[in-house]
Amino acid sequence: MSTPDELESQFAQWRQYLQKRPELRKSDADELEDHLRGSVDELVGAGLRADEAFLVAVKRMGSLDDLSREFAREHSERLWKQLVLTGEPDGPAASRSRRDLVAMIVCAAGAALSIKVPALFGMDLEHDIAFYGPNIALFVLPWLAGFLAWRRQAPKPLIGALLGLFVLGAVAANVFPLGDKSQTLVLTTIHLPIALWFAVGLSYVSDDPRSPRRRMDFIRFTGEWFVYCVLIGLGGIVLIAFTFGTFKAIGIVPETFVGQWLVPCGAAAAVVVAGWLVEAKQSVVENIAPVLTRLFTPLFALGLLAFLVAVGVNGHGIDIERDALILFDLLLVVVLALLLYSISARDPLGPPTLFDTLQLALVVCALAIDVLVLVEIVGRISEFGTSANKAAALGENVILLANLAWSAWLTLGLVRRRKPFAALESWQTSYLPVYALWAWLVVLVFPPLFSFQ
Structure with a gap:
């Protein structure tokens, strides 16, 4: 009973x-x-x-x-x-909403001002790319992490860990003697924001860091945050167009203001504002990412299948120069994102559907492409020796291969009704720290390992 x-x-x-x-x-x-x-x-x-x-x-x-x-x-x-920004007129919820709004304004202003601090030392976004590239995330993500940690009332030890991670990132970006045209500079520029985003994730799950459910919530937060950033960016483009048009009509060309202030400060503040919108308006647009997932999963599956057929018919090997490596890695990341967001929106007790079969086809195609890329990378390393780019690509493809391979096995079991959906969800949330560790490894170990070249 x-x-x-x-x-x-x-x-x-x-x-x-x-x-x-x-x-x-x-x-x-x-x-x-x-x-x-x-x-x-x-x-x-x-x-x-x-x-x-x-x-x-x-x-x-x-x-x-x-x-x-x-x-x-x-x-x-x-x-x-x-979607209106004002909260309820009375009650504790309204008080909390107002405090969140004030905290967001403070953190967004801090991010906007931080992006302009280097200008006090004569640096410029247009001409000092070697500095701004690896440091861009350090100007904005600490403010977003701070807002989330404040909202979650994170414990002091966790706040200390967050500060330590951001300091470590600052050391890697500014103490290492990275050459202006070195491969390690490019790798740091790509991987440091990823590593620091997982630090943001730590602040997001600070109320229960070990919970798989909270990790899946952070995956949802990431997708919704990205959607809001895109929407804010589109609105920003309209604002810039109107700013140019109206000022030009009275004989003023605001190119300096727009390029040096409006765009960088607005983009930095938008990172925090988007995070606040996700927190304040949870579930209002939370279905956008899953809807896009359902739209693009079959399209990407068809595209990857067509690519594999073309490789078989053409017989031409894959070009694995730097740009191509980045392209294929991004492709695999997109496939992984499609899988993650479909998992986050799926009914855990629902039976297998046609969409699960489409996901399995997508993951299998991505696996085949990953294997082809790995074969080419290993062949180039054997013939010409290793480099920072090739080593990073090799490691990333191996990590993605392991994740996608086991995801394919679990999805196959789900489609055949032999494995529960919970096993697939648990695998993805448990694998997240692997990506964080790899990103930090590339940022901290690769530059000295390859003599900062």
Whole structure:
């Protein structure tokens, strides 16, 4: 028999799901919960156990997705109102929202000012790329991490660890004698933002760092943050166009202001603003990334399959010069991102679908391309010797190969109904630290290992 506490725990969990739906107000949730409790009491009176009655009652009510769609049809204006930046007029939630807003403004202003600090020492974004390249993430990501750590009320030891990671990144970017045209400078410029983004992730999960669920939440946060950054960037382009047009109409060309102040400061501040929007408007646009995933998964699967067929017909080897290596690594990362965001939005108890089969095809095609690239890299290293770029590409492709190979095996088991979805989700969240460790390895070990060349 279920205890009253266990039944109340089930009700609490069900209500948490309701509260994540932007279409449902508190009064809606109260009404639905009253209806659910009445159904449970009726079923218990008919002789069912409390846990059985709860499951049957929830099933009768229908899925939360169906309920949300119904409320969305009735009250579509609510979603627009939730995008307004002001919070509720009264209550603790409004006070917290105002504090978050103030903290965001402080951190966004700090990021915008930080990007201009080097100008005090005569440096310029256009001419000092060798400095700004590896340092760009150090100007903005500490402010985003600080905002998230403040919002999560991160413990002092974790704050100390965050400071240590950012200091370590600053040392790697500025103490190492990286040449202006060296391969290690390019590798640091690419990998340091990745390493520091995982530091941002540490601040995001600071309330429960060991939880796989919180790691998956950070994956969702990353996708939603990217979507907001793109939207803010598109709005920024419109703002710049209007700024040029209106000032030019009165005989002023604001090229210096736009290039030296508006663009860099606006972009730096947008990194923090996007993070705040994700936190403040959770679940309002959280389905954008999964929708894009469902759109592009079959397209990428067809594209990769066509590429593999072309390789077989043409018989031409893959060019693995630096630009091509970056392109193929980005391709594999995109495939991995498509897999991650489909996992984050999938019903963990749902049966296998056609989309799972499409994902399996996508991952298998990516695996085949990864193997082809690895064969070419090993062949070039054997013939011409290693370099920083080739060693980094080799390591990254091996790491991606391991992840994608096991993901393909688990997805195959899911499609064949022999493995649970939880195994695939757990594998991805457990593998995240591997990427962080590799990024730090490239930043800290590769430059001295390859004599800063």
